[in-house]
Each structure stands twice: as structure tokens, then as C-alpha cells.
Amino acid sequence: MTDVHTGWLFDAYPNGKNLTLWMLCEDGQRRHFVQDFPVAFYAAGAPRRLRELWKWLEAQEVPVRLSRKERRDAFRGMITVLSVEVLEPARLDALFHRAASSLPDLTYYDGDIPLALRHAAAFGVFPLARCRLESRGETALDIVPLDTPWKLDPEPAPLRVLSLEPDCDPARGEPGRVLIACEGARYSQPLQPARPLLVNLSAVLRRCDPDLVLTTWGDTWLMAYLLELSRQVGVCLPLNRDEGEEVVVRREHTYFSYGQIVYRGRQIQLRGRWHLDRHNATLWNDYGLDGVLEMARVTGQPVQEAARLSPGTGISSMQFITALRQGILIPWHKHQAEAPKTALGLLQADMGGMVYQPMVGLHRDAAGIDFVSMYPGIMVRFNISPEVPRAGMDLEPASGEPGIVPLTLAPLLQKRLAFKRALVTLARHDCRRPAYQARASAAKWLLVTCFGYLGYKNARFGRIEAHEAVTAYGREALLRAKEAAEDMDFEVLHMYVDGLWVRREGCGSAVDFEALLNEIAERTGLPIALDGMYRWVVFLPSRLDGRVPVPNRYFGVFQDGSIKVRGIECRRRDTPPFIADVQMTLLQILAGAPDADHLSGALSEAQVFIRRSACELRAGRVLPEQLLVSQKLSRELGEYSSPSPAARAVRQMQAAGKDVRPGQRVRFLYTRGRPGVRAWDLPAPPDPRTVDLPRYRTLLLRAAQTVLAPIQQSLEAGQGYPGSENLFGFKVKSGLESDLSGR
Amino acid sequence: MGRTLPSITQFFLQEQGSFSRFRRALRRADQLVLDDLFASARQHLAAAQYATHALPFEVFLLSMLLEEHKEVMRLREQVDELLSRPK
Numbered sequence: 001m002t003d004v005h006t007g008w009l010f011d012a013y014p015n016g017k018n019l020t021l022w023m024l025c026e027d028g029q030r031r032h033f034v035q036d037f038p039v040a041f042y043a044a045g046a047p048r049r050l051r052e053l054w055k056w057l058e059a060q061e062v063p064v065r066l067s068r069k070e071r072r073d074a075f076r077g078m079i080t081v082l083s084v085e086v087l088e089p090a091r092l093d094a095l096f097h098r099a100a101s102s103l104p105d106l107t108y109y110d111g112d113i114p115l116a117l118r119h120a121a122a123f124g125v126f127p128l129a130r131c132r133l134e135s136r137g138e139t140a141l142d143i144v145p146l147d148t149p150w151k152l153d154p155e156p157a158p159l160r161v162l163s164l165e166p167d168c169d170p171a172r173g174e175p176g177r178v179l180i181a182c183e184g185a186r187y188s189q190p191l192q193p194a195r196p197l198l199v200n201l202s203a204v205l206r207r208c209d210p211d212l213v214l215t216t217w218g219d220t221w222l223m224a225y226l227l228e229l230s231r232q233v234g235v236c237l238p239l240n241r242d243e244g245e246e247v248v249v250r251r252e253h254t255y256f257s258y259g260q261i262v263y264r265g266r267q268i269q270l271r272g273r274w275h276l277d278r279h280n281a282t283l284w285n286d287y288g289l290d291g292v293l294e295m296a297r298v299t300g301q302p303v304q305e306a307a308r309l310s311p312g313t314g315i316s317s318m319q320f321i322t323a324l325r326q327g328i329l330i331p332w333h334k335h336q337a338e339a340p341k342t343a344l345g346l347l348q349a350d351m352g353g354m355v356y357q358p359m360v361g362l363h364r365d366a367a368g369i370d371f372v373s374m375y376p377g378i379m380v381r382f383n384i385s386p387e388v389p390r391a392g393m394d395l396e397p398a399s400g401e402p403g404i405v406p407l408t409l410a411p412l413l414q415k416r417l418a419f420k421r422a423l424v425t426l427a428r429h430d431c432r433r434p435a436y437q438a439r440a441s442a443a444k445w446l447l448v449t450c451f452g453y454l455g456y457k458n459a460r461f462g463r464i465e466a467h468e469a470v471t472a473y474g475r476e477a478l479l480r481a482k483e484a485a486e487d488m489d490f491e492v493l494h495m496y497v498d499g500l501w502v503r504r505e506g507c508g509s510a511v512d513f514e515a516l517l518n519e520i521a522e523r524t525g526l527p528i529a530l531d532g533m534y535r536w537v538v539f540l541p542s543r544l545d546g547r548v549p550v551p552n553r554y555f556g557v558f559q560d561g562s563i564k565v566r567g568i569e570c571r572r573r574d575t576p577p578f579i580a581d582v583q584m585t586l587l588q589i590l591a592g593a594p595d596a597d598h599l600s601g602a603l604s605e606a607q608v609f610i611r612r613s614a615c616e617l618r619a620g621r622v623l624p625e626q627l628l629v630s631q632k633l634s635r636e637l638g639e640y641s642s643p644s645p646a647a648r649a650v651r652q653m654q655a656a657g658k659d660v661r662p663g664q665r666v667r668f669l670y671t672r673g674r675p676g677v678r679a680w681d682l683p684a685p686p687d688p689r690t691v692d693l694p695r696y697r698t699l700l701l702r703a704a705q706t707v708l709a710p711i712q713q714s715l716e717a718g719q720g721y722p723g724s725e726n727l728f729g730f731k732v733k734s735g736l737e738s739d740l741s742g743r
Numbered sequence: 744m745g746r747t748l749p750s751i752t753q754f755f756l757q758e759q760g761s762f763s764r765f766r767r768a769l770r771r772a773d774q775l776v777l778d779d780l781f782a783s784a785r786q787h788l789a790a791a792q793y794a795t796h797a798l799p800f801e802v803f804l805l806s807m808l809l810e811e812h813k814e815v816m817r818l819r820e821q822v823d824e825l826l827s828r829p830k
Binding site: 350355475 | 789
């Protein structure tokens with residue numbers, strides 16, 4: 001007697017013997033099933049050694065099915081392998097690692113693929129996939145997806161959310177209460193005494209039976225605190241819906257990625273529910289819950305993993321699923337070393353994207369045009385994949401079987417383009433807009449990282465030559481775009497990897513650039529779009545040498561009055577909010593001018609505003625919170641030869657018993673005298689009288705100067721203005737750079 | 744990060760640095776002119792990178808020359824215009 005259930009697949013994880021599945025069924029029930037799911041790893045090598053492995057495996061007590069099989073290695077073609085099918089999936093990991101350390105000279109495949117991904121590949125399912133499940137009692141017999149990850153508007157799953165939030169940051173103070181919110185009801189519960197807290201929380205958990213426990217500081221503090229309390233007091237807290245499983249705890253770690261130190265906090269994952277910590281979810285600020293769910297849909301990673309993993313792991317997961325579905329072996333370790341090159345060959349290959357030096361100054365009626373998802377587009381269109389041999393450098397679409405990378409990317413790229421198209425047509429207040437934006441940006445992060453992963457030394461499907469090929473195509477496409485623009489009498493103001501800024505006298509609206517866009521698309525074969533028409537755009541020179549242009553420091557105002565800013569103070573995360581706000585307001589004042597000819601009025605208005613802001617600062621009317629500098633600790637304290645302001649602030653934190661790890665941010669105020677800074681997250685509030693106001697004034701004026709000086713110069717050049725030494729009508733402290741050398 | 748070769752900007756700064764003894768011995772006025780020359784070469788770093796020349800300093804010299812010639816042409820145009828103006 002079999003039952004059929006339809007609903008949303010909630011989670012899949014191993015139990016002691018097989019796989020546990022959770023479904024949100026259409027009837028509102030949350031059901032769990034167990035599924036037999038034997039999983040395999042493979043070994044290749046000398047037949048004699050493979051026989052030894054066979055004997056070794058037979059001697060273990062883990063039940064396995066051994067056989068000889070033909071399988072495809074992406075780089076070497078069909079090979080003979082020993083297939084090791086482990087009948088109890090949870091035991092694969094340990095068995096595999098023991099085998100690999102006993103016979104390390106064999107080549108192993110598929111050994112370290114997360115179980116959830118294997119399950120996703122085997123059945124075509126993914127987190128929150130709509131599916132139909134056939135079962136006998138609790139045993140799942142078959143599971144059939146009714147949905148694909150690429151659907152734009154999937155039917156939303158009816159998730160029940162419980163929110164838990166301590167009343168202050170546990171790293172800063174002692175939280176006294178926890179705010180509990182579930183299904184419209186809100187409670188504030190004191191953390192002490194412990195028993196009533198646990199009894200009440202446990203009642204809420206049983207009554208609401210949430211699918212998702214959404215916390216702030218849950219990974220780093222709250223959940224561990226609650227679990228410890230429940231152990232001490234002896235009140236059971238049903239955080240897990242699956243009562244047979246323990247809560248999963250992963251330790252914190254710090255690592256180095258893309259020239260930056262990154263800190264990842266401890267993780268606490270539930271079984272049968274999800275736990276997400278707003279402060280420990282990658283890119284939560286960028287894309288929120290919608291983005292997390294989208295990430296899980298497209299990568300196949302369980303939601304609790306997807307929320308916390310880097311986009312790099314996400315893209316690897318997608319490649320693993322592609323490879324598993326194509327029957328391609330996934331090497332445990334990468335074997336493709338870089339091919340030998342001549343010195344000149346290296347010189348020609350080892351280049352990044354093309355980054356031009358812009359024409360410094362203010363330009364009116366410029367157009368910004370961008371290749372849409374250039375690098376992923378190149379990989380898909382020209383079939384760039386580490387295992388695909390590459391012929392010449394002509395921009396012709398590649399023929400032949402698509403490789404793993406383009407096969408993985410093509411649907412994701414299409415989905416992102418579909419989101420972008422939809423966002424253009426959706427009305428401004430359409431309720432789907434925020435969700436679309438979040439999901440598009442999740443897709444964007446995956447696509448962006450995919451390119452980096454082609455060249456990453458540990459990526460299983462990475463190869464530096466493929467990475468270099470992508471940038472080479474990119475440079476070629478950008479130069480062709482430049483040639484097309486110049487052939488059509490446009491002036492190229494700037495080029496940056498996948499975008500260019502052009503203008504032509506008399507071309508002031510979008511239609512004037514349509515012919516150019518078509519021509520570029522024709523010459524490169526890549527989709528290109530108008531990013532926007534600028535009323536005016538300013539490219540800035542280097543702060544150290546005004547004669548030297550720098551590529552990614554500019555600001556401009558589009559024709560609809562919106563502002564685009566790159567590389568200046570208000571975009572930097574270490575700028576105090578007050579200064580960022582003032583700079584943004586200055587830009588808004590400038591954006592108020594209908595075109596570049598009316599900037600002089602806006603400039604006077606801006607000067608009045610900056611003077612008023614400086615007065616407010618001097619009078620102490622700016623709150624200390626608004627003056628906080630937030631910087632990352634880039635190394636261990638002992639490694640600083642002369643400690644940066646951030647390091648000095650961390651020293652104060654440590655003296656107060658609060659630890660800050662490299663990669664974590666520290667917030668502080670500049671203060672007068674020594675040590676020149678005051679950490680913000682100390683128990684005692686800072687004395688507002690000690691704030692180093694002159695230093696903030698210098699920072700403020702410098703931020704204002706970045707924005708106003710080029711406008712001033714362009715007005716002077718254009719209209720023979722009387723040159724004024726000073727922009728703001730009062731003296732800017734000289735020796736500005738030396739004053740700020742502490743940065 | 745992960746670069747086998749220095750980027751063109753790094754290379755440029757190295758080259759400029761290697762002339763620091765030369766620069767030090769110049770008169771202050773000449774030092775400023777030298778700085779100007781280097782700044783003009785920096786206008787064409789992207790092209791110099793794309794050129795992948797084995798001896799990039801030659802490309803830097805050519806970039807300086809290019810900027811110089813641009814200036815000569817601009818000045819020549821101005822002179823022509825001034826000369827052709829009715830007196």
C-alpha cells in the first residue's frame with residue numbers, strides 16, 4: 001500500500017543508516033521520510049593496487065558493493081575504475097578518507113561530494129522543489145520533481161517563521177531579554193531566570209512549530225546560550241523538529257580570500273527546521289531570505305548551508321551536480337597543472353581585464369554602456385571550460401559538445417537575464433520587485449565568482465588557461481567595441497573591463513546610441529546594453545597626483561536624476577556615516593541641476609551646505625554614532641609593526657576582555673591625544689568631549705573636495721570664472737596628508 | 744594576489760623608482776619636469792599592458808613622446824590660428 005504526497009521538499013540529510021527527508025506537504029503537514037540512498041566513490045590506478053583496495057574494503061565492516069566500471073574522466077576520457085557503493089550514506093565519508101590514507105597513490109573520484117548534492121543530482125530535486133513523493137509508511141520509494149530551479153516564479157512554500165532576537169549585541173553588552181516573534185504575536189522574555197524562559201520558549205516552539213528559526217547573533221551567541229541553559233536546567237528545548245538528531249555545531253574560522261581576510265563565525269544548524277542567523281549569512285544584507293532561498297534552489301545546497309556558504313562553494317556545487325548528472329567523475333584532487341609556457345607566452349596570457357585611464361574631468365551627455373554578464377557570457381558562447389581544447393582567438397561561437405562550465409552556467413545566465421528583463425518592465429511599486437532584485441543579485445554573485453573559480457588552484461573544474469582565455473576574449477571584445485565607437489565618431493571617455501563610456505556632440509538621448517549598440521553586438525557577438533545616459537559624469541584623478549587618472553573613481557548623474565558613484569568616500573565602508581551622508585547630500589544637490597549648464601547654482605548651494613555641516617560638527621551637534629569609523633582587522637595584533645587605528649582600538653577591546661579576530665570589523669572614534677582612537681564596543685560609553693573634531697573636519701572637507709573641486713574646475717574652464725583658491729570660503733588645514741597618515 | 748607577473752602599474756612604479764638617484768641629482772625645476780613626463784606615460788598604461796612588450800620601458804618612452812607630440816600639435820594649431828588672425 002503506497003501513499004503519494006505532494007508538496008515542497010524541505011531538507012535532506014543523513015541519519016545513522018540512510019537519508020532523512022522532510023516535506024512541507026500540501027495539506028499543511030510537515031512529514032519526514034527515510035530513503036535508502038546508496039552512494040558511490042571511485043578509484044583508478046594500477047590494477048594491482050586496485051585489487052589491494054578491493055581486499056582492503058572487503059575487510060572493513062562498512063557494507064559496500066564493489067564492482068569494476070567504465071566511467072568518464074573529464075580530462076582523460078573513459079577509464080576503468082573500481083566503484084565502491086556504500087549502502088549507508090552517512091558512513092561514506094569516514095570510509096573514503098580511511099581508504100585514501102591507506103592507499104594514497106590511487107586516484108579517487110566523487111569522494112567528498114556532499115550528500116545533499118548527490119541526492120539533488122540523482123532525483124533532480126533541490127531545496128523547496130515542488131515534488132511528488134511515493135512512500136510506504138515512512139519509507140520513501142520514489143521522489144519526482146514537479147519543478148525546475150530555473151522557474152522564474154516558483155510557487156512559494158508556506159514557511160512558518162519564528163524570530164528570536166536578543167535586545168542588544170552580545171559582543172557589546174549583556175543582553176537582558178530576548179524578543180520572540182511568531183505569526184504576528186510578539187513577546188519579550190527576560191533571559192533570567194532560566195526555567196521560565198526555557199518553558200515559555202519550548203511552548204512557543206511546540207505551538208508554532210516553525211520551519212525557520214530566524215535569529216540575530218544566533219550562530220555566534222544566542223543558540224549556544226539557549227542550548228547550554230537547557231542542558232544546565234534540564235528543560236528540553238525542541239529546537240530540532242527531528243528529535244532523533246543532535247543540533248549540528250560548526251566551529252568558527254578565519255581565512256584569506258581575494259586579498260582580504262574573511263572571518264566566518266560559528267554555525268549552528270538544526271535538523272528538521274532551519275536556523276538562519278542574519279549576521280552570519282553570507283551577503284544577507286544584499287539579498288535577504290529571498291536570495292538565500294534562491295541560492296539554495298540553484299546550487300542544490302541545503303538552505304542552512306546555502307545561507308552561510310560563499311558564492312564560490314555555490315558555483316562548485318552547481319558544477320558537481322552537472323558532472324554527476326552527466327556521469328562525469330569529479331576528481332578528489334585536481335590534477336591539471338598549468339601547461340609550460342614561454343616567457344613571451346606568459347607575458348601575453350597573464351593579463352586581467354582591460355582597464356583604461358579615463359579622461360579626467362567633467363563630461364556632459366555621456367553614455368555608459370555595458371556588456372551584460374560579460375565573462376559568463378563569454379564562457380557560454382565560446383564554450384570555455386577547462387576540459388575543452390581551445391583553438392584560436394577568433395570571436396566565433398565554439399562548436400562541439402558544451403563543457404561542464406558552460407553547461408552549468410547557461411541556465412543560470414538565462415535566468416539572470418530574464419530577471420533583468422522583468423525588472424525593466426515591472427512597475428516601480430510592483431510587489432515582486434524586491435524579491436526579483438534579491439534573486440537576481442544571488443544569481444549575479446554566482447556568475448561573478450564562476451569566473452574566478454576557473455583560475456582558482458583548488459577548483460576541481462578550474463584551469464588557469466581557461467581563465468586566461470576568458471580575459472583574452474574580454475579584452476578583444478572591449479577593443480572591438482572601442483573601434484566600433486570610434487568608427488562611428490564617438491569619443492571614448494573610459495573603458496573598464498566590461499563597460500565603456502562614450503559621447504558625441506549632439507547625442508543626448510538613448511536612441512542616439514542604438515546604432516552603436518547594434519554595431520558592437522554585431523562585431524563581438526556578445527549582448528550589450530545601455531547602462532544609462534548621464535547628464536554629466538566626472539572621472540577623478542588620483543588623490544596623490546592630480547595628473548594621474550585612476551580607473552574606478554567617478555560619479556555622475558543620469559538623466560532621470562539618479563546618481564552613480566564609484567570609489568569615493570561615500571562608497572567606502574570605513575567612512576563615518578556623517579561624512580558619507582554629507583557627501584551623498586552634496587551629490588544630491590548637484591543632481592538637482594537639470595543639466596551641466598546649471599551646475600553653478602547648485603555649486604553655491606552645496607558650498608552653503610558644507611559650511612553648515614562643518615559648523616554643526618564644530619558645535620558638537622553630530623552624534624558620536626555618526627562619527628564611527630569601521631575598519632577590518634587585517635592581521636593578528638602581534639603582527640603589526642606600527643599598529644593602525646583599528647589595531648589600537650582592538651587592543652582596548654582585548655583589555656576589556658572582548659576578542660576580535662582578523663577579518664572582523666572594529667568600530668571606533670578618533671579621539672584627541674593618545675592613543676588617538678576609542679573603541680566603540682567597550683562597556684562604558686565614550687566621553688563626547690574627547691572626540692578629535694579637527695580630524696573629522698579634515699575628513700569632511702576632503703570628502704567635499706572630492707565631489708566639488710572637479711565641478712568648480714570645469715565651471716572655471718568653461719566660463720572664465722575668477723579662480724578661487726578656496727572652495728569653502730575658509731582655510732583647509734594644510735599638511736592634510738600627514739595629518740591622516742594614520743589611516 | 745596570485746599574479747605571476749607584476750601588473751603594468753607595478754612595473755611602471757618600479758621603473759620610475761629605479762630613476763630615483765637620477766631624479767635626486769637633478770635641479771628642482773628639472774625634477775618637476777621629469778615627474779610630468781612620467782605622469783604623461785601613465786596616461787597609456789592600459790595600452791602598454793595590452794602591448795605585452797618584453798621591454799615595457801620602451802613603451803613608456805613612446806607614451807611620453809606621444810603626449811609630447813600631442814602637445815606640439817596643439818601648440819602648432821594655436822600658433823597657426825594666432826598667425827592667421829587679421830592684425
